[in-house]
Amino acid sequence: MAALTEIFGREEMTKHLREAIVREKVSHAYIFSGEPGTGKKTVAKTFAQTMLCEGIDKHMHKIGDAKQELAYACGVCDSCRKAIEGVHPDIIFIERQKDKSNISVEEIREKLINDAMVKPYKGSYKVYIVKEAQELSVEAQSALLKTLEEPPEYVVVILLVTSPDMLLHTIRSRAEQIEVPVLSDEIVERFLRDAKEDDSSVTEDDIRFAVTFAEGKIGRGMAYLDNSNFGELKKDVMNVVLNIKNMSIPEMTKCIRKAEEYKDVFLDYYFELMTLWYRDVLLFESTRDANGVVFKDHITDISRQAQVISYEGLENITEAIQKAKQRISANVSFDIAMELLLTSICENVQG
């Protein structure tokens, strides 16, 4: 667990949070912002765990001439164990229900505003972590504002959001804003290796691919390694990019049906993998160097495609992938959006 809490690679940010705990200067509201997969949730969970740890460990750090005392969770006390298992009664997660379009005011009243009136089960904090806080309805944000203006002393609300602009100005002005930055490939790799140490099914190749795919976001790398569907998804994407030019109409339709299976959860990854493929082709076409290529095991195919797709063609294809994504999220028929994409790929491959 120590590794998980210490591998943040964001010293500035974690020092600030650890120091706030020691000095008892924890704010009542935080906005943790950063791209999806940057690890906002992990940072929030570790912060909450450290706040509530019963055996808190304080380390002195010398920074310049000043000494700074920082708090670290022990990882073994009852509170830490519950926090790690995700069953701590004073760490409450709030997220949009699957069948709802947003986090409604009723929900925020029940799970946060009213719940916050009840004192912590144990310890001096009660931490509410709102995932995808941009999904809070405007009414829910307004209702939440009252709690943020006059919070019970033990309440800490952490809103996780891609960008702070997605929240009402009044909420932003009440909260301390913390930007969770993306990580270097090296740190992502260390983290993924550590997390998958005991999993013999994860190969060197998987780790390498996951690190590139992660683009500094641990969550994405973990999603790749954790999901057994990913292998299948990768295979389906490969089938399209390698064979589309020679496919019959029924074969194309089969590809579309396959892609549709990912519609609810993994469609973004489907398009991202596809984009990554064409980025590899572009990279190889311009550098003739296999080093930066992600799909290393397909270098022969990449080199062949680099000869039959022009720079302009690659640009067109990348745009077509973006367009397909937008069309599908705008509820254009899935089949039409995909047909247009596949046609565009075919048109831009010469020969």
Ligand SMILES: [Zn+2]
């Ligand atoms: Zn502890």
